[in-house]
Amino acid sequence: MVLERLGSSLYEALKKVLRTSIVDEENVKELVRDIQRALLQADVNVKLVLEISKRIEEKALKEKVPPGISRREHIIKVVYEELTRFLGEKHLPLKLKSGKRNIFMLVGIQGSGKTTTCVKMAKYFQKRGLKTALICGDTFRPGAYAQLQQSAKKANIPIYGDSEAKNSIKITLNGLKKTENYDVVIIDTTGRHKNEKGLIEEMMVLEKTINPDEVVLVIDGTIGQQAATQATAFHEATKVGSIFVAKLDGSARGGGALSAVAVIGVPIRFIGTGEKVGDIELFYPSRFVGRLLGMGDLESLIEKVKGAEVTMPEKKMRAFLRGKFTLTDMYEQFEAMKNIGPFGKLLKMLPGLSYNIPDEMMKITEDRLQKWPVIIQSMTLDERESPKILTSSRIRRVARGAGTSEKEVKELLQMYSTMRKMVKTLRRKRIPFLGKTFLKA
Numbered sequence: 001m002v003l004e005r006l007g008s009s010l011y012e013a014l015k016k017v018l019r020t021s022i023v024d025e026e027n028v029k030e031l032v033r034d035i036q037r038a039l040l041q042a043d044v045n046v047k048l049v050l051e052i053s054k055r056i057e058e059k060a061l062k063e064k065v066p067p068g069i070s071r072r073e074h075i076i077k078v079v080y081e082e083l084t085r086f087l088g089e090k091h092l093p094l095k096l097k098s099g100k101r102n103i104f105m106l107v108g109i110q111g112s113g114k115t116t117t118c119v120k121m122a123k124y125f126q127k128r129g130l131k132t133a134l135i136c137g138d139t140f141r142p143g144a145y146a147q148l149q150q151s152a153k154k155a156n157i158p159i160y161g162d163s164e165a166k167n168s169i170k171i172t173l174n175g176l177k178k179t180e181n182y183d184v185v186i187i188d189t190t191g192r193h194k195n196e197k198g199l200i201e202e203m204m205v206l207e208k209t210i211n212p213d214e215v216v217l218v219i220d221g222t223i224g225q226q227a228a229t230q231a232t233a234f235h236e237a238t239k240v241g242s243i244f245v246a247k248l249d250g251s252a253r254g255g256g257a258l259s260a261v262a263v264i265g266v267p268i269r270f271i272g273t274g275e276k277v278g279d280i281e282l283f284y285p286s287r288f289v290g291r292l293l294g295m296g297d298l299e300s301l302i303e304k305v306k307g308a309e310v311t312m313p314e315k316k317m318r319a320f321l322r323g324k325f326t327l328t329d330m331y332e333q334f335e336a337m338k339n340i341g342p343f344g345k346l347l348k349m350l351p352g353l354s355y356n357i358p359d360e361m362m363k364i365t366e367d368r369l370q371k372w373p374v375i376i377q378s379m380t381l382d383e384r385e386s387p388k389i390l391t392s393s394r395i396r397r398v399a400r401g402a403g404t405s406e407k408e409v410k411e412l413l414q415m416y417s418t419m420r421k422m423v424k425t426l427r428r429k430r431i432p433f434l435g436k437t438f439l440k441a
Contacts, residue, residue, distance in 0.1 A: 007292040010292055014079065018076075045262075052083070087261060108220075119155050120280040130184050133157070134157055140191075145163045214242060219245050242267055268285075375409055
């Protein structure tokens with residue numbers, strides 16, 4: 001999960017409040033200090049941290065608690081709302097023009113991940129049935145066209161460019177002529193620095209010449225508080241319509257990039273959550289904060305499942321959520337996950353589970369997810385339905401049939417047992433922050 005250190009710190013801070021018998025002023029001030037510490041460690045601007053913490057403290061202590069919820073739940077609600085407000089409060093919907101070409105111009109400093117982001121965005125639109133193309137307008141960086149061309153080819157995205165071209169405006173205009181019948185066109189521009197006056201001016205001329213539907217600023221999620229300075233410089237040069245935060249899959253400093261939205265008042269539209277072309281998500285502030293605080297993100301999980309065209313009968317789903325599933329059911333889920341994403345990321349989208357996942361489950365690698373279905377296929381139908389009958393001799397036979405070791409077969413059986421116990425346990429627990437029983441059956 002993105003910004004895991006920040007999320008776990010905030011989660012632990014809120015757990016302290018939930019554990020106290022009486023919530024008083026001292027508890028609230030301790031919570032605020034913990035939140036300040038967590039945000040500062042994530043490289044959020046000091047001024048913004050003070051503003052957020054001040055609002056949280058005032059609302060938690062002075063606001064009247066609404067009927068029907070406890071003071072603890074009210075405090076959690078205040079933290080959730082203020083963090084969501086900090087990140088833009090509302091999601092910026094994609095308003096594409098129907099029957100007309102939609103042009104996105106991507107800008108950012110060199111090394112921000114802009115070229116990879118172009119391909120991710122193009123694939124995102126293509127998967128939703130839109131005819132999409134790329135234009136390489138970067139004529140400054142050696143090998144820029146070759147890099148974009150290689151990535152676009154892997155993703156099956158048409159691209160226009162010229163490795164010999166020197167004039168970025170001319171090559172972009174030629175590309176737009178070639179892509180008139182496309183629904184979405186994404187333009188990769190030269191990476192710039194806020195102090196590179198010539199390149200900044202070129203970007204301004206390009207933007208005025210092609211008049212894109214939206215200028216998207218790509219910010220590297222690992223650069224910390226420099227993001228605010230960059231965002232301001234680009235926004236002053238050309239009207240930035242939205243932000244794409246790249247490389248947000250494991251950065252402890254990602255709070256700096258996220259806080260750029262508060263500096264220039266432009267919403268984050270997308271975030272990049274990994275290296276693969278499919279590691280892109282629409283940014284919903286409320287969902288993002290929900291994940292940070294351990295509330296999960298069922299909406300995004302459902303979207304991922306739909307996008308991968310994974311289906312599961314309701315009856316079987318109910319049984320799965322009761323912990324009553326067989327190795328055959330688990331095999332079907334492993335197969336489905338290949339098109340959805342890393343197992344650990346999916347688990348963390350489930351409410352009440354984000355920071356309570358057993359270590360052995362988080363260690364599941366894609367390599368194991370490829371081996372385990374083969375192991376399950378090597379079992380008899382009776383063994384899949386009742387794994388308890390797998391004796392040492394049967395395990396030995398399954399390992400031989402799958403071309404693997406007995407140890408890996410046992411690891412799979414242990415994981416199966418852990419998953420069943422975990423789901424059953426979560427059903428009996430109340431989810432902090434939501435006050436409801438998890439996955440009622």
